[in-house]
Amino acid sequence: MSAPFYKYGLFGDEISLVIAFLIGIGFGFFLERAGFGNARKLAAQFYFYDMTVFKVMFSAIVTAMIGLYYLSVLGFVDLSLVYVSPTFLLPQVVGGLILGVGFAVGGYCPGTSAVAAATGRLDGVVCLFGIVAGIFFFGEVFPAIETFYRATPMGSVTLPQLLGISYGLILFLVVLMALGGFLLAGWAEKKFAHLRPE
Amino acid sequence: MKNPLTNLNWKRRIALLALALGVIALFAGNPYRGGCVSLDTKELALMVQNERDHVSVEQLADWIIQGRTDFRLLDCRSEKEFNDYHIPTAESVPLAALNDYPVQRNERIILYSEGGIHASQAWFLLAALGYKHVYLLTGGLDEWRDKILFPAIPANTSAEQQAQFAKMKEVSRYFGGTPQSGAASDQAAVKKETPKMPVPSGSAPSVPSGSKKKKEGC
Numbered sequence: 091m092s093a094p095f096y097k098y099g100l101f102g103d104e105i106s107l108v109i110a111f112l113i114g115i116g117f118g119f120f121l122e123r124a125g126f127g128n129a130r131k132l133a134a135q136f137y138f139y140d141m142t143v144f145k146v147m148f149s150a151i152v153t154a155m156i157g158l159y160y161l162s163v164l165g166f167v168d169l170s171l172v173y174v175s176p177t178f179l180l181p182q183v184v185g186g187l188i189l190g191v192g193f194a195v196g197g198y199c200p201g202t203s204a205v206a207a208a209t210g211r212l213d214g215v216v217c218l219f220g221i222v223a224g225i226f227f228f229g230e231v232f233p234a235i236e237t238f239y240r241a242t243p244m245g246s247v248t249l250p251q252l253l254g255i256s257y258g259l260i261l262f263l264v265v266l267m268a269l270g271g272f273l274l275a276g277w278a279e280k281k282f283a284h285l286r287p288e
Numbered sequence: 289m290k291n292p293l294t295n296l297n298w299k300r301r302i303a304l305l306a307l308a309l310g311v312i313a314l315f316a317g318n319p320y321r322g323g324c325v326s327l328d329t330k331e332l333a334l335m336v337q338n339e340r341d342h343v344s345v346e347q348l349a350d351w352i353i354q355g356r357t358d359f360r361l362l363d364c365r366s367e368k369e370f371n372d373y374h375i376p377t378a379e380s381v382p383l384a385a386l387n388d389y390p391v392q393r394n395e396r397i398i399l400y401s402e403g404g405i406h407a408s409q410a411w412f413l414l415a416a417l418g419y420k421h422v423y424l425l426t427g428g429l430d431e432w433r434d435k436i437l438f439p440a441i442p443a444n445t446s447a448e449q450q451a452q453f454a455k456m457k458e459v460s461r462y463f464g465g466t467p468q469s470g471a472a473s474d475q476a477a478v479k480k481e482t483p484k485m486p487v488p489s490g491s492a493p494s495v496p497s498g499s500k501k502k503k504e505g506c
Contacts, residue, residue, distance in 0.1 A: 156309050162319035169319050171394055257320075258313040265310030269303055 093167045118205050127205045129197025129213055136194050138282040141275035152268045159261050174246040181239050196220065332415055341411065343398050343423045345432045349459050352376055359396040362389075364406040365429075373482045375400065375432060376463065386410055393419050400425035400432070437465030437482070 096106050124146045125131045134140035161167040193199050198206055198217045206214025232239070250257045296304070335341050351359065352375070363370050363378040370380035381389050383406055391397055397419060399407040407424050414422045425432070434440075439456040441449065457467040464483030 152306055156306065156313075159313055159319055160309070160316075163316050167319075168393070171392065256314075257318055258316055261313040262310040265306050269307060272303070 093161070094171050117201070118208060121202055121205045122209060126202045127209045127211060127214070129206065129211075132199070132202060133194065133197045134286075137285045138278040139284075139286045141279055144275055145272060148268045148271055152265060155261060155264060159257065174248060176246045177244040178240060179242040179244060181241055192220075192224075332412075339426075341423055342426045344426050345435050346456075346459075348375070348398065348425060348432075349436050349463065353459070353462055359398055360391055361398050361400070362386075362391070362410070364399055364401040364410045369402075373429075375429070381410075383410055383413075386413055387417075391419075393417070394421070395419075396421040396423070398423045398425055400428050402429050404428035404430075433482070436460055436463055438468050439465075440468035 095101060101109070121127065125142060126146070131140060132143055135143045158167060158169065158172070162169045189199070196203070196213075196217045198214060200221055203214050203217035203221060207218045208214075244252075249260050253260070348361070361375060361378040362381045363374050364381060364383055364386075366382055367380050370378070374380070378400075397414065399410050399414075399422065401407040401410075404424060404427060407428060411422050411424055427434075435456070437460060439453065439460050441453045445453070453467075460467045
């Protein structure tokens with residue numbers, strides 16, 4: 091049996107929603123356990139005195155990357171069937187910057203705002219409301235920005251395809267990057283410890 | 289002397305494990321499957337024998353009328369034949385273009401050709417490439433013409449068959465065909481005229497999308 095299970099027809103749409111629900115609950119639970127339901131903790135990373143967000147996210151990326159790679163090398167996952175969202179370079183850079191500003195100002199990214207709202211934090215609820223309003227606004231102005239939205243299309247590319255180097259080498263480099271990043275984060279936390287409000 | 293690993297805290301051990309897996313990955317090869325596959329010929333043969341790989345023309349007509357989009361209909365004939373007539377929503381994929389055609393291994397694919405020989409050859413090619421849900425249109429375009437475009441009913445029939453035929457007439461008209469009524473079927477056979485493309489049908493919008501994909505593929 092190989093994954094992705096849904097694409098191989100192991101279960102249908104209804105079951106997939108149930109599974110998505112369970113995974114979502116698990117995702118939210120671990121975000122909360124990592125302290126990500128707290129806007130102070132999330133915003134702290136922009137002041138470099140608490141790099142938990144960076145460490146958790148990068149650990150998750152590296153874990154998923156290593157897991158997917160080895161599972162597919164061993165034949166349990168067909169990577170060519172895993173959905174890769176297409177790249178539109180310029181609009182996604184702009185979108186990323188807008189999200190970053192919203193993250194720093196609001197203290198939450200979309201996922202963590204849902205976590206904060208679920209645990210009853212008022213700022214999380216407000217942030218979630220803002221996200222919905224933003225989605226509505228985006229939908230309303232979409233006709234006007236559609237050309238830009240579809241600008242610089244690159245298709246569903248992955249780093250190994252884009253750079254023309256082997257998947258294993260990319261994996262190795264990202265692991266090195268993560269380990270280097272963790273060391274750097276530890277150093278930054280000490281260096282900027284004086285910014286921590288106490 | 290103590291094992292240096294036991295001195296490390298668990299965070300460092302995980303980091304070391306990640307590093308080790310990263311180094312192994314350098315030599316472990318490409319995770320994407322190449323062109324080389326293994327075939328379970330017995331399973332394929334069983335599938336063929338049980339006709340699990342077939343879709344009847346009536347079923348396909350139903351799906352198209354319902355506007356279902358969970359399958360791809362591939363026309364394995366030449367492009368010229370495709371332009372003369374094709375089943376609505378079909379995409380033109382001559383056999384030589386099949387290898388590079390953008391269909392995914394998990395998609396439900398229905399193949400047809402004039403009688404079915406080319407389609408069944410394409411079926412084996414796709415099966416060999418690891419496609420799981422590939423189906424043949426039973427009887428190919430010949431049967432599509434006989435049963436969907438120009439359905440005929442024998443002279444003396446039961447009421448049940450008549451009712452069935454009435455339904456088939458509707459289906460036939462939907463696809464721009466001409467139902468052949470009982471006694472006159474011999475004369476009517478002369479003026480069996482394949483509907484001109486584009487076929488007047490509800491699924492017309494999906495025809496351009498099919499031809500657009502064709503450009504990408506070939």
